[in-house]
Amino acid sequence: MKRHLLSAADLARDEASRVLDTAEEMLGIAERPIKKLPTLRGRTVVNLFFEDSTRTRISFEAAAKRLSADVITFSAKGSSVSKGESLKDTALTLQAMGADAVVIRHHSSGAPHRLAGAGWTNGAVINAGDGTHEHPTQALLDAFTMRRHLGDLAGKNVTIVGDVLHSRVARSNALLLHTLGAHVTLVAPPTLLPVGVEHWPVETSYRLDDSLEKADAVMMLRVQRERMNASYFPSAREYSRRYGLDTARMDRLPEHAIVMHPGPMNRGMEITADVADSGRSVIVEQVTNGVAVRMAVLYLLVGGATTEEGPA
Known part of the structure; x- marks a missing residue:
């Protein structure tokens, strides 16, 4: 793999497959009596979160600790960042502490690229979500979950259905799934498709019902109200009626099809409770797989793996 993981587009097909294959072996660690590997013993992984997160932050923490790394979690709230410290000064401080990897989530698109390219840190930089741009490890865990089923x-x-405009998950999934040979259809209201989407390696549609019968997997995106500063659709009820996944729509899917959601969910809006809790839903499994995939990413980027063999 390359030195950093900043975008799903950074991964060639063989590199993405290697991450997924490694994650398959990492998943077995959770079944051991002692759920740890010594791979990153003596290494320091910093979780640098300028934006609120629960699932991603905890997932990276669990992944690093299962690889025996020392973990430092840095939250912008209550830190010197809230007093005006810049990304550069924060990064230089972490470098002085000996960070071998920096997992960064930032509200500004491009911040991980800036951190990786500016020479402020010698460690690997992993993008854990930047603005409305990308979230590559989420795309990897989604692909891993799909591949298992x-x-x-x-x-x-x-x-992929919903708020594509504000979704870094949708962009990363579109890029990675295309690399892996899948056909991706984005379904959203016209107001929630980004400018330039015609250049993405996807098809687009405004009608969810037209895309159900052929889907092997349906991923519902959260309506990201915190990123919206205008009315992109008439009402929550109207959105749910046209783009929400309910039991009637789920029943139109092929028997083998799975239902996904990157979380957290707005139950009753983009997905109903009965669908989210159904046997076709793999939403909880996505969380479990997220730890294994992030273990694989840390192992390959920080652990110095240079052979085609998996972890011991």
């Missing part, structure tokens, strides 16, 4: 993703049809 659907097999090889080449030729599979994946439908």
Whole structure:
């Protein structure tokens, strides 16, 4: 793998497959009596979060600790950042502490690229979500979950539904799934599709019902109210009626199809409670798989893995 993981587009097909194969082995660690590997003993992983997060932060913490790394979690709230310290000064401080990897979530798109390219840190930089840009490890765990249920993703049809405009998850999934050979359809109101989406390696549609019968996986995106500063649709009820996944729509999916959501969910809006809790839902499994995938990323970037063999 490359030195950093900043975008899903950074991964060639063989590199993405290697991460997923490594994650398959990491998943077995959770079944051991002692759920740890010594791979990153003596290494320091810093979680640098300028934006609120629960799932991603805890997932990276669990992944690093299961690899025996020392973990420092840095939250912007209550830190010197809230007093005006810049990203550069924060990064230089962490470098002075000997950070071997910096996992960064930032509200500004491009912040991880800036951190990686400016020479402020010698460690690997992993993008844990930047603005409305990308979230590559989420795309990897989504692909990992799909592969476990659907097999090889080449030729599979994946439908991603909802607030594509504000979703870094949608962008990263579109790029990674295309790399892995899947066909991606983005379904959203016209107001929630970004400018330039016609240049993405996807098809687009304004009608969810047209995309159900052929879908091998349906991923519902959260309506990100905190990122919205205008009315992108008439009402929550109208959005749910046209783009929400309920039991009637789920029943139109092929028998093998799975239902996904990156979380957290707005139950009753983009997905109903009965669908979220159904046997087709793999939403809780995505959380479990997230730890294994992030272990794989840290192992490959920080652990110095240079062979094709998996972890011991």
